[in-house]
Amino acid sequence: MVRITPLPETLATRPFTVHESRMLGIAPKRLRAKDVFDGGRLIHLPAGREFAFAERARVLAAATPGAWVSHESAALLTGLGLPPWQGNEETIHLSKPHELPRVRGAGVTGHRVRVIPGEVVEIDGIPVSVPSRTWLQDRRAV
Structure with a gap:
């Protein structure tokens, strides 16, 4: 079974850009996990909530x-x-x-x-x- 490394707290609760994830050292492959949705060009959304x-x-x-x-x-x-x-x-x-x-x-x-x-x-x-x-x-x- 593949283990997913949790997102850093600063990104786990809000939409974030690819640039923000790179600055925190998150691998591009991590952004394709099931707990992260593609929010459009260069944007990712943590799964499971609506955003204001x-x-x-x-x-x-x-x-x-x-x-x-x-x-x-x-x-x-x-x-x-x-x-x-x-x-x-x-x-x-x-x-x-x-x-x-x-x-x-x-x-x-x-x-x-x-x-x-x-x-x-x-x-x-x-x-x-x-x-x-x-x-x-x-x-x-x-």
């Missing part, structure tokens, strides 16, 4: 260099408030500057935007559009 919106946003932003949480997803994270027809927690909106390729993937809506320094901040380790920019982005979507 903020956890999914954090790992998607971490797996996408240059990207930050934006639009209605940023409004949810910052507590900005949204009209009833917005606020779908199933899709994470990620933005990147025009110079970088658009974000693509399951569960992600990608945007390429012009960004001014100071319009992106970190909230609990997640890069997020500031509320004023978020408000303008969501107003354009109406």
Whole structure:
């Protein structure tokens, strides 16, 4: 019988990127075990639990260099408030500057935007559009 080495505590309870697992010395073969699910490009999920919106946003932003949480997803994270027809927690909106390729993937809506320094901040380790920019982005979507 094959024994599976437990994941480190820092990864066992949250979504994580391939880069995080490599930094902790986890072999690629270990990520193919039955207690870890493929969460999409460069993302892995420990089996057996649902993940909160903020956890999914954090790992998607971490797996996408240059990207930050934006639009209605940023409004949810910052507590900005949204009209009833917005606020779908199933899709994470990620933005990147025009110079970088658009974000693509399951569960992600990608945007390429012009960004001014100071319009992106970190909230609990997640890069997020500031509320004023978020408000303008969501107003354009109406």
